Amino acid sequence: MKILLIHPQNYLQRHSTGIYGRNLRYAPLTMPTLKALIPFDLKFETQIVDEMIEDLDFNIKADLVGITAITGTAGRAYEIADHFRKKGIPVILGGIHPTLQTNESLMHADTVVKGYAERTWPQLLYDFKARKLQKVYEDKEPFDASLIISPDRSKIHSKDYMGSCTVEMSRGCSNKCDFCISHQFHHSYICRKIEDVIHEIKNMKSKIIFFLDPNLIGNREHTKEFLSELSKLKKWWVGCASLDIADDPELLSLAAKSGCKGLLMGFESLRQSALISSGKIKNIGKTYSNVVDLLHEHGISVQACFVFGFDTDDKSVFEEASEYIINAKFDLPQISIYTPFPGTPVFEKMVKDNRIITRNWSLYNGQNVVFKPMQMSVKELEIGTDLVRKNSYSWKALSGRLFTKPIWIKPLVFMSYLNFRYYQYRITKAGLEYNV
Numbered sequence: 001m002k003i004l005l006i007h008p009q010n011y012l013q014r015h016s017t018g019i020y021g022r023n024l025r026y027a028p029l030t031m032p033t034l035k036a037l038i039p040f041d042l043k044f045e046t047q048i049v050d051e052m053i054e055d056l057d058f059n060i061k062a063d064l065v066g067i068t069a070i071t072g073t074a075g076r077a078y079e080i081a082d083h084f085r086k087k088g089i090p091v092i093l094g095g096i097h098p099t100l101q102t103n104e105s106l107m108h109a110d111t112v113v114k115g116y117a118e119r120t121w122p123q124l125l126y127d128f129k130a131r132k133l134q135k136v137y138e139d140k141e142p143f144d145a146s147l148i149i150s151p152d153r154s155k156i157h158s159k160d161y162m163g164s165c166t167v168e169m170s171r172g173c174s175n176k177c178d179f180c181i182s183h184q185f186h187h188s189y190i191c192r193k194i195e196d197v198i199h200e201i202k203n204m205k206s207k208i209i210f211f212l213d214p215n216l217i218g219n220r221e222h223t224k225e226f227l228s229e230l231s232k233l234k235k236w237w238v239g240c241a242s243l244d245i246a247d248d249p250e251l252l253s254l255a256a257k258s259g260c261k262g263l264l265m266g267f268e269s270l271r272q273s274a275l276i277s278s279g280k281i282k283n284i285g286k287t288y289s290n291v292v293d294l295l296h297e298h299g300i301s302v303q304a305c306f307v308f309g310f311d312t313d314d315k316s317v318f319e320e321a322s323e324y325i326i327n328a329k330f331d332l333p334q335i336s337i338y339t340p341f342p343g344t345p346v347f348e349k350m351v352k353d354n355r356i357i358t359r360n361w362s363l364y365n366g367q368n369v370v371f372k373p374m375q376m377s378v379k380e381l382e383i384g385t386d387l388v389r390k391n392s393y394s395w396k397a398l399s400g401r402l403f404t405k406p407i408w409i410k411p412l413v414f415m416s417y418l419n420f421r422y423y424q425y426r427i428t429k430a431g432l433e434y435n436v
């Protein structure tokens with residue numbers, strides 16, 4: 001028996017038609033984790049296809065197909081699922097979108113796995129072998145983080161990812177930002193056993209580790225303990241953290257000591273009104289430039305995410321943000337458009353208010369306007385966001401950033417910068433190609 005596990009991609013990222021350069025690819029954990037969870041006694045053969053790095057051969061032979069999907073990849077996942085089902089091969093859908101939009105997903109799959117698969121996936125495979133596949137598998141029991149096992153990375157093409165050594169220390173996030181889909185899927189913030197994660201990292205040959213956790217500091221005391229252990233391994237690492245890392249000198253210093261070289265952080269908006277209305281409480285009252293300076297003093301570079309299109313945003317937000325982003329010396333600004341993901345209360349509210357303008361999930365990738373903004377037109381939001389993007393990636397902005405601390409990381413920042421400039425150019429081109 002052979003299982004084909006597919007990680008589909010949005011049109012912006014897809015290999016050969018996508019926009020990301022090689023430098024921006026991180027090895028996903030879902031499929032290697034599902035592979036590791038296959039009961040040994042079933043003796044199933046496995047193949048993993050990640051559309052980020054390779055084309056999917058629609059003629060691959062398989063007895064069962066498993067596809068994971070987030071909102072932005074759901075359309076592609078359905079296309080692939082429909083194809084294999086037409087050939088008589090059962091298809092399983094799982095991940096955030098099928099969990100939150102189960103009925104829709106069932107129109108394209110034999111079975112949907114809702115939520116975490118640690119207990120349901122092995123059961124599903126036994127049922128498949130016994131020809132007793134059910135429509136929905138959902139683990140309703142309390143979840144213990146010790147159930148999370150190390151992924152089996154033997155079937156992924158490590159060399160094709162810049163970030164091949166990816167790992168998770170936790171799942172979920174302790175915050176509840178209203179636009180974020182993470183806490184709709186992960187019902188609570190859980191941390192893995194420290195010794196399990198350390199053991200996994202010890203076995204990785206690469207010097208640099210990429211944490212894929214939505215927020216590494218959801219439980220600060222646990223993170224401190226973990227970082228103390230991690231520092232013994234003499235690795236470098238990058239990951240995501242909320243801004244309150246800057247409030248805790250001990251945590252910040254442990255992060256630096258354990259090899260933290262970069263953090264992706266959601267600054268989201270300069271406007272307090274947007275932070276308050278969206279529940280981004282950890283950012284309220286913070287002076288962003290101080291946070292960035294503090295991180296730089298610790299040798300940590302900052303990839304700063306900003307979002308435009310909050311209901312409180314008016315047309316003046318773009319000029320204001322452009323100027324701030326240039327002067328605050330964020331190493332890598334990431335500019336996105338507010339996206340109400342299906343499954344969030346924000347989406348439901350917008351449906352009720354007749355503000356959702358498309359249900360083409362492929363456009364739910366943070367780069368398209370999918371709703372009617374409150375204080376401007378769709379076009380104005382698109383053009384305004386584009387202006388911020390262009391200003392943030394101008395040569396003037398780059399020259400201002402290149403000579404700030406930490407200096408050692410600047411060649412990498414410069415390379416990433418060029419890559420991002422290319423990426424931004426491709427976003428515009430992809431918009432034209434895909435008529436979005």
Ligand code: SF4
Binds near residue numbers: 181214215
């Ligand atoms: S801090 Fe980040 S991961 Fe956590 S809820 Fe907010 S947006 Fe989501």
